[in-house]
Amino acid sequence: MKPALKIVAALVSLLFLSGIGGYFYVRKMYEAPANQLQIARLPVASSFVWLADTQGTRPVAHAALLVPVVVPGCAQTCYLQFDSGAPYSLLYSHPLTALQQQYPAMRLAYTAGHDTVTDFQFGLGNGQITSRSIQVRPMGARQLPAPDSKNYLIIGTLGTDIMDGRVLLIDYARQQFRLSTAIPDSLTQRLAFVPLSFESRRVQLTPELQGKPQQLLFDTGSSAFALLTSESTWQDLAKAGAPVQAASVNSWGKKLTSYTVPSTAQLGFDNQTIPLGTVTHIEGTTFFQNVLMRFSGMGGMLGNEPFANQIIVLDVKGRRFGILQPN
Structure with a gap:
């Protein structure tokens, strides 16, 4: 084989192998981690609220879908943004830190600067949910909203791990969120x-x-x-x-x-x-x-x-x- 043809063949082989490697790398990055959520008392029924925002000069009434949750030891209603584009749930470090200072009885297994909380529990409607290990990201508001304000205390994201093997019904008109085992x-x-x-x-x-x-x-x-x-x-x-x-x-x-x-x-x-x-x-x-x-x-x-x-x-x-x- 001529040297020029050898170089071309080598480049084609390299691109082919790189493509295969890239494919499996992307697939690996795309995979979701093991589901850490355990849900008791199904079916779960809850209302939800819309978070309004603006984009440029345009007001957006439905910027985010928030579900109210109850965290043991916390006197305020907390909210998780339901994000069906997120394959796992997570918490925001800034409101967690503020909550620990305001409500020491929460006793979260969380230390500022760490990236996980273990055995995190919260109530959603009539259901009780426990995450054996949940990721924490440096996000969210650093100050808690006043109890009488119209601001929502958003502590994290509720991902699709909540739906795994189940049925989720969302009634947009009535703002209802229902999780069950069957339609x-x-x-x-x-x-x-x-x-x-x-x-x-x-x-x-x-x-x-x-x-x-x-x-x-x-x-x-x-x-x-x-x-x-x-x-x-x-x-x-x-x-x-x-x-x-x-x-x-x-x-x-x-x-x-x-x-x-x-x-x-x-x-x-x-x-x-x-x-x-x-x-x-x-x-x-x-x-x-x-x-x-x-x-x-x-x-x-x-x-x-x-x-x-x-x-x-x-x-x-x-x-x-x-x-x-x-x-």
């Missing part, structure tokens, strides 16, 4: 289903978009948006001539820029369709985040907004996602 018989025949994947505890749906099946990550953590997708798909789904709204977005401490535009696209769920409303793409994501989305097979991230007047059921056991228009 209520009264709802089964009325739901329109599409396939649901729960690989590595990430909720991926396959509704129709523009008449074609499209795999989307259901991410309540991006609840201020209807659909986050690539710039090319954003251009395809955007309403012609519609104004584009740019806004600054905070993603885990990093500033990004979102571009949102109205869309006439419809999401199809079996025999039902719902309007998408808007579509968004974001500038500032990293190369690794883009590669991660490509390897996961996702066409975008679907938020809460399209379901604002729906009841949705995430049947992890049955690998299906259902929607229902409430009576």
Whole structure:
């Protein structure tokens, strides 16, 4: 073989092997850690509240979905942001430190600067949940809100580990959150289903978009948006001539820029369709985040907004996602 051909062959082999290595590296990074949650007293029923915010000059009424929780020894109601894009639950160090100072009876197994809490317990509705080990990140408010203020005491994120092997019902219109082992018989025949994947505890749906099946990550953590997708798909789904709204977005401490535009696209769920409303793409994501989305097979991230007047059921056991228009 000629030297030039040998070099080309070597480069092709290197790229091939690098691609394989990169694939397994990304898959490893994408995997969820072992589930640490134990849940007693199912079914669990709770209300939830919306956290309002602003994006640029636009007010956002549904910026985050918060579920109230009761922590032993704490006299204030605490909240966890339910984030179906997070494969595990976690706590925020700053409010934890403030809570320990205000309520010594909490007796958390947490020391400032450490990254885990062991045997963390909290009540959700009528249920009792224990995490054998839960991660702590340096986030959150450093001061506790006054008991009579309208601010919420947000102590962490509730991830999809809460859903593992179970059924989650979210009634957006009535702001109800219900966790059980099976879909209520009264709802089964009325739901329109599409396939649901729960690989590595990430909720991926396959509704129709523009008449074609499209795999989307259901991410309540991006609840201020209807659909986050690539710039090319954003251009395809955007309403012609519609104004584009740019806004600054905070993603885990990093500033990004979102571009949102109205869309006439419809999401199809079996025999039902719902309007998408808007579509968004974001500038500032990293190369690794883009590669991660490509390897996961996702066409975008679907938020809460399209379901604002729906009841949705995430049947992890049955690998299906259902929607229902409430009576």
